[in-house]
Ligand SMILES: Nc1nc2c(ncn2[C@@H]2O[C@H](COP(=O)(O)OP(=O)(O)OP(=O)(O)O)[C@@H](O)[C@H]2O)c(=O)[nH]1
């Protein structure tokens with residue numbers, strides 16, 4: 153998040169009786185995990201989060217203020233600019249007190265300054281790709297790779313999508329052989345959960361390969 | 367609820383409604399920036415109306431079994 157990472161996950165709770173509507177964190181919540189759902193404009197991020205979230209997906213807009221301070225600009229903050237970044241949140245309570253948060257955010261170059269905050273603490277990223285405009289995905293794939301976040305690719309197919317072979321798509325997206333690539337209709341909860349599973353299984357497999365990472 | 371609360375503090379209390387929410391969720395629900403929610407919450411914490419539960423940290427370096435449990439949990443959703 154835009155916020156200081158340590159406190160962005162600190163739940164605030166009102167003293168008194170436990171609230172009853174599904175909005176609140178279950179009492180059983182013990183571990184929070186976070187997965188990023190990213191991809192270019194209009195690819196289906198909000199739709200995917202909507203289809204799997206137990207809460208009405210939340211939407212927030214954070215103001216990003218960038219003060220460009222350069223040595224030869226003594227005024228310092230003269231070039232202050234403000235950008236708005238929209239972030240969607242979804243939440244899924246899993247067995248065993250695990251609460252999975254989905255953070256939906258466009259992976260755009262102009263939000264680079266925020267990317268670190270948004271991806272902080274995430275297990276990995278699900279990158280949505282619209283096969284009708286593959287080129288639009290390069291920017292976000294670049295950001296994800298740069299941040300070192302493990303990821304899986306979910307291909308969103310639209311009625312007018314052209315058919316490509318997996319090999320063609322992997323080549324054009326320049327994916328590593330072990331990067332999962334699944335097809336997913338973001339409107340379908342099952343398909344969306346499957347896409348998230350593909351990512352988590354990838355994370356497990358990576359873990360097995362690099363025991364020193366834990 | 368005390369009568370001298372600002373409207374924004376009231377809405378925060380109302381949305382918590384005795385339960386827990388993360389700061390980011392609260393911010394989204396109230397359509398306020400995260401920083402504003404943090405300030406509001408701090409004011410309410412000072413007055414003993416809200417408690418900040420120790421942060422449940424995001425499990426960035428998950429214990430080995432956590433990923434397995436996340437996968438199991440996701441599979442269970444599909445049943
Ligand atoms: N056919 C089909 N349509 C989809 C799919 N996913 C999303 N859509 C549609 O595509 C449109 C855009 O989806 P959104 O979920 O708003 O996309 P987004 O990535 O959140 O877009 P921004 O927030 O604007 O970047 C909506 O009209 C969805 O109904 C899919 O898997 N298949």
Ligand SMILES: [Mg+2]
Pocket residue numbers: 197198199240
């Ligand atoms: Mg959206």
